[in-house]
Amino acid sequence: MTDERDAFRPRHLLVTGGAGFIGANFVHHVVREHPDIHITVLDALTYAGNRANLTGVPDDRITFVHGNICNAELVESLVSAQSTLPPIDAIVHFAAESHNDNSILDAAPFLRTNIDGTYVLLEAARRHDLRFHHISTDEVYGDLSLDDPHRFTETSPYKPSSPYSASKAASDHLVRAWHRTYGVRTTISNCSNNYGPWQHVEKFIPRQITNILSGIRPKLYGQGLAVRDWISVEDHCSAVWAVLTRGRIGETYLVGADGEYSNIEVLRMILERMGQPADAFDHVNDRPGGDKRYAIDAGKIQRELGWRPQYTDFAAGLDATIEWYRTHRDWWEPAKASTEEKYRLQGH
Ligand code: NAD
Numbered sequence: 001m002t003d004e005r006d007a008f009r010p011r012h013l014l015v016t017g018g019a020g021f022i023g024a025n026f027v028h029h030v031v032r033e034h035p036d037i038h039i040t041v042l043d044a045l046t047y048a049g050n051r052a053n054l055t056g057v058p059d060d061r062i063t064f065v066h067g068n069i070c071n072a073e074l075v076e077s078l079v080s081a082q083s084t085l086p087p088i089d090a091i092v093h094f095a096a097e098s099h100n101d102n103s104i105l106d107a108a109p110f111l112r113t114n115i116d117g118t119y120v121l122l123e124a125a126r127r128h129d130l131r132f133h134h135i136s137t138d139e140v141y142g143d144l145s146l147d148d149p150h151r152f153t154e155t156s157p158y159k160p161s162s163p164y165s166a167s168k169a170a171s172d173h174l175v176r177a178w179h180r181t182y183g184v185r186t187t188i189s190n191c192s193n194n195y196g197p198w199q200h201v202e203k204f205i206p207r208q209i210t211n212i213l214s215g216i217r218p219k220l221y222g223q224g225l226a227v228r229d230w231i232s233v234e235d236h237c238s239a240v241w242a243v244l245t246r247g248r249i250g251e252t253y254l255v256g257a258d259g260e261y262s263n264i265e266v267l268r269m270i271l272e273r274m275g276q277p278a279d280a281f282d283h284v285n286d287r288p289g290g291d292k293r294y295a296i297d298a299g300k301i302q303r304e305l306g307w308r309p310q311y312t313d314f315a316a317g318l319d320a321t322i323e324w325y326r327t328h329r330d331w332w333e334p335a336k337a338s339t340e341e342k343y344r345l346q347g348h
């Protein structure tokens with residue numbers, strides 16, 4: 001296990017996509033747990049980004065930059081800035097186009113942000129010898145059949161299914177190449193499905209909760225038999241911190257919390273918790289090429305870094321998430337109608 005004494009101690013992080021779901025949770029996590037660190041957030045505030053996700057973070061802990069990771073001049077100006085702050089010593093890269101259904105409609109922004117944007121950041125890390133942690137997904141490994149006894153490991157072959165997951169796989173390959181060819185100090189974490197506060201209403205769990213809160217029937221793709229391996233976003237954030245500070249350079253770590261449920265099981269749990277009949281939902285079109293099952297073996301990060309998920313009671317996590325959406329209507333309502341309209345046009 002990596003010794004605490006060998007840990008990398010960042011002083012100033014560049015967090016890309018820090019106004020999105022996981023990036024914002026990570027910024028809150030670092031601000032709360034690690035008081036000496038300054039964070040520069042670089043975020044393009046796409047439809048998925050929201051400055052309000054960082055409400056409550058003290059002004060003296062972050063510098064918010066509204067900009068695009070594909071803008072090489074902007075990225076260079078941030079990593080070479082001279083100021084009273086310590087220089088940026090690590091990039092933690094969350095920014096991405098993240099939604100599979102959108103990638104099926106139009107892959108272009110996925111290729112630009114997820115591939116070109118990662119390239120721009122890697123080049124900046126190379127020029128300035130920065131530590132680079134890349135946030136990736138279990139979807140790069142494709143899917144497992146429902147009855148497969150195996151789970152994904154760090155040596156599973158890359159086999160992405162959607163334009164989104166193919167673009168994330170491409171970005172993983174760039175990160176590995178920049179380590180091997182140029183010696184950039186990189187790590188990668190591939191995580192399973194996250195849930196928690198500030199998740200956009202396009203995603204499965206928030207969509208169903210906010211549908212019920214809006215008087216719309218929840219929508220289940222196909223028969224709802226696909227399985228996802230759910231993890232609390234807070235556990236993902238602590239895993240990213242563990243890999244950033246104690247992970248072995250050049251390595252990949254899978255992150256998951258043994259939270260496998262079929263979509264119909266999750267929907268039934270939400271319906272029950274929100275006082276709805278068990279059949280109060282509609283079946284809608286399945287996703288073209290949709291992945292059947294993801295399942296993570298997180299043995300490596302547990303053995304090497306001593307990381308353990310803390311929030312493994314999924315029912316309790318769903319209760320807290322439902323409560324968050326109940327009490328944050330003003331946060332999600334502005335995005336709800338346009339998201340549902342986009343789904344209606346796709347038959348979802
Ligand atoms: P999200 O869509 O909620 O947030 C993405 C953020 O990136 C937004 O704030 C958006 O404004 C920003 N962004 C997009 N394009 C940008 C650009 N060109 N320049 C700068 N900023 C840009 O996504 P998320 O769910 O928080 O996912 C974050 C990362 O985690 C992604 O890399 C995703 O692939 C990965 N991931 C997500 C999950 C999950 O369950 N959501 C699981 C594993 C890995």
Ligand code: DAU
Nearest residue numbers: 098099100137139192193202203204207219220221226263
């Ligand atoms: O596994 C990690 C991935 O998890 C991340 O890389 C992605 O960024 C993230 O979006 C998520 O991808 P999924 O495609 O698994 O998540 P999504 O919430 O879009 O869908 C989860 C499952 O629920 C999937 O089988 C499709 C289904 N679904 C989705 C929606 C939006 C429904 O049945 N109904 C819905 O309304």
